[in-house]
Amino acid sequence: MLEVQPEIDPVPVHIAIIMDGNGRWAEKRKRPRLFGHKAGVDSVRAVVEAAREVGVQHLTLYAFSTENWRRPGLEVKGLMSLLKNYLQAELDNMMTNEIRLGCFGQRDRLPADVRRILEQVMADTAHCRGMRLNLALSYGSRAEIVAGVQEMMRKCSAGELDARAVDEQMLSDHLYSTGQPDPDLLIRTGGEKRLSNFLLWQVSYAEIYFTETKWPDFRKPQLLEALRDYAGRQRRFGKTGAQLDTE
Helix, strand or coil: CCCCCCCCCCCCCEEEEECCCHHHHHHHCCCCHHHHHHHHHHHHHHHHHHHHHHCCCEEEEEEEEHHHHHCCHHHHHHHHHHHHHHHHHHHHHHHHCCCEEEEECCHHHCCHHHHHHHHHHHHHCCCCCCCEEEEEEEECHHHHHHHHHHHHHHHHHCCCCCHHHCCHHHHHCCCCCCCCCCCCEEEECCCCCCCCCCCCCCCCCCEEEECCCCHHHCCHHHHHHHHHHHHCCCCCCCCCHHHHHHC
16 A cells, blocks of 8 residues: 655755764664764665655755865775765666756865766766755865855956955855755754754755754655654744735
């Protein structure tokens, strides 16, 4: 018998997720941290599929931060290997389901073999018009904003841009997320309650959902729970509830 899911309305156009808790999940089971990261890959597959099913148009996953380069070399190497394997294994599925892959972050810092496969999958799925899947890799929001400001300054110096024309939209257009809507919902798993330098500009008005569930245990039911919570909120964007009721 097919499982009937209650209708969720509205569905966020863009969901961003801080996938936290892999290492602690493994440590609780007295296993190496990489064991938790491997289990986390299964959650990525499940959540990507579930998000596409419910009609999410953009999904951004915080996969590896600029700060994560500080982790033990063996763990970083293992994470890069998992990323490479995921990209190779999921290409056909992305093509079949019309999922376009994008990347937010400093791609030049990734190992050459990982970068090559990442860019190949991005090119192969560039024509897909279903859900947009963004992987935040070697990503830090402050560095992203600085890079965007530097590019605008360069254009000003070259006479390509009038500094008086710089506004919020122009800065947005110089970030990795250019051309995509800001996240409506930010989910963080693992019990921590902080943004960790993730999409600081873009999540200014996002609804935030924290859960104690660690990422390897976060699958379709947990995503639907977060979406139902989101659907029950009133997004006012500075207005009052009464104003929205009359619109």
